[in-house]
Amino acid sequence: MILHILNRPPSTSLVYREALAAMGSTDRLLLIEDGVLGALTSQVRHFQQVGDRLFALREDLVARGLDGQCDASVQVVDVDGFVTLTEEADKTVSWF
Amino acid sequence: MTTPVPVEGDLLVILRHSPHGSSWLREGLDAALVAAAFGQSVTLLFMANGVLALAKGQQAGPLGQKGTAATMDMLAMYDIESLFVANDALAEFGLAQQDLMLPAAGLEAEAIAELMAGHRQILTF
Amino acid sequence: MASTEIARYMIVDDRRIALDPEGYLIELSDWTPGVAEALAAEEGRELGEEHWEVIEVLRDFYSRYQASPAMRPLVKAVGQTLGSEKGRSLHLMRLFPDSPAKVAARLAGLPKPANCL
Numbered sequence: 001m002i003l004h005i006l007n008r009p010p011s012t013s014l015v016y017r018e019a020l021a022a023m024g025s026t027d028r029l030l031l032i033e034d035g036v037l038g039a040l041t042s043q044v045r046h047f048q049q050v051g052d053r054l055f056a057l058r059e060d061l062v063a064r065g066l067d068g069q070c071d072a073s074v075q076v077v078d079v080d081g082f083v084t085l086t087e088e089a090d091k092t093v094s095w096f
Numbered sequence: 097m098t099t100p101v102p103v104e105g106d107l108l109v110i111l112r113h114s115p116h117g118s119s120w121l122r123e124g125l126d127a128a129l130v131a132a133a134f135g136q137s138v139t140l141l142f143m144a145n146g147v148l149a150l151a152k153g154q155q156a157g158p159l160g161q162k163g164t165a166a167t168m169d170m171l172a173m174y175d176i177e178s179l180f181v182a183n184d185a186l187a188e189f190g191l192a193q194q195d196l197m198l199p200a201a202g203l204e205a206e207a208i209a210e211l212m213a214g215h216r217q218i219l220t221f
Numbered sequence: 222m223a224s225t226e227i228a229r230y231m232i233v234d235d236r237r238i239a240l241d242p243e244g245y246l247i248e249l250s251d252w253t254p255g256v257a258e259a260l261a262a263e264e265g266r267e268l269g270e271e272h273w274e275v276i277e278v279l280r281d282f283y284s285r286y287q288a289s290p291a292m293r294p295l296v297k298a299v300g301q302t303l304g305s306e307k308g309r310s311l312h313l314m315r316l317f318p319d320s321p322a323k324v325a326a327r328l329a330g331l332p333k334p335a336n337c338l
Binding site: 002014015018021022023024025027091093094095096 | 110112143144182184205208209210212213216217218220
């Protein structure tokens with residue numbers, strides 16, 4: 001299982017499409033930095049194919065005042081959760 | 097186009113940026129060269145704008161800036177000969193195999209995950 | 222990478238040749254066979270026919286790829302041009318002891334190879 005990390009929002013960057021194209025069926029996707037904008041209910045449709053393997057970093061949501069608007073389908077993790085995700089993955093790949 | 101069986105290797109370098117516009121492509125190629133110089137088996141995957149690195153006929157920039165075409169030519173000297181290119185990105189730019197300066201196997205999107213799974217380490221540029 | 226910091230000058234045939242702190246040429250166009258001999262003499266090396274043919278391989282490599290090769294591609298280039306007998310690291314180690322890729326690039330008037338230790 002590969003942990004893919006995306007730090008750009010689908011609203012302004014198409015790099016999320018590369019991440020999605022590269023994801024295997026058990027791979028996970030973690031949204032960080034501006035990438036967390038993609039976790040909002042109004043945006044999360046872009047990540048539909050990821051299903052329940054979509055994560056967003058709590059600290060980045062909170063900093064932007066967006067933790068309340070994060071979609072229920074997204075698993076919110078804090079930095080410790082980020083570390084756990086990394087440990088559970090064979091390797092990580094960053095998309096930026 | 098048929099999708100070849102993805103190879104395995106030590107390092108997969110994913111190149112997503114086009115020549116001249118930024119230093120990402122050059123840095124990615126440099127990383128690949130360093131790894132190969134130390135005996136790692138290196139695979140390159142060109143996707144998104146990165147497929148333009150494979151275009152034939154590249155020149156120096158208007159101010160004489162070195163591009164990356166000479167470095168691309170040099171890959172074989174470092175035994176980096178496992179090159180893949182995303183078919184959808186090629187199509188996006190209207191490029192066909194005969195427009196490429198080096199032979200690169202076309203990959204359908206579904207095969208990319210397999211290619212990634214086959215490598216011990218992955219770097220994106 | 223080619224350095225631009227001039228550390229000292231070497232006089233060769235009445236010309237002042239600028240060198241960087243590691244002894245590589247500042248101006249690659251300053252190179253002549255005489256410069257190579259002077260650089261080699263500084264290190265107590267004398268260049269024979271087998272040195273010169275490797276220097277030529279290196280200069281061809283640079284003009285084609287715009288980069289100095291690390292050891293592996295240097296061995297490969299030498300092998301392709303001079304035959305498999307010479308395309309071996311032992312041969313290059315004997316000609317350019319210590320670090321063939323770096324020593325030979327310096328004598329060939331090329332920048333220091335970027336990707337080798």
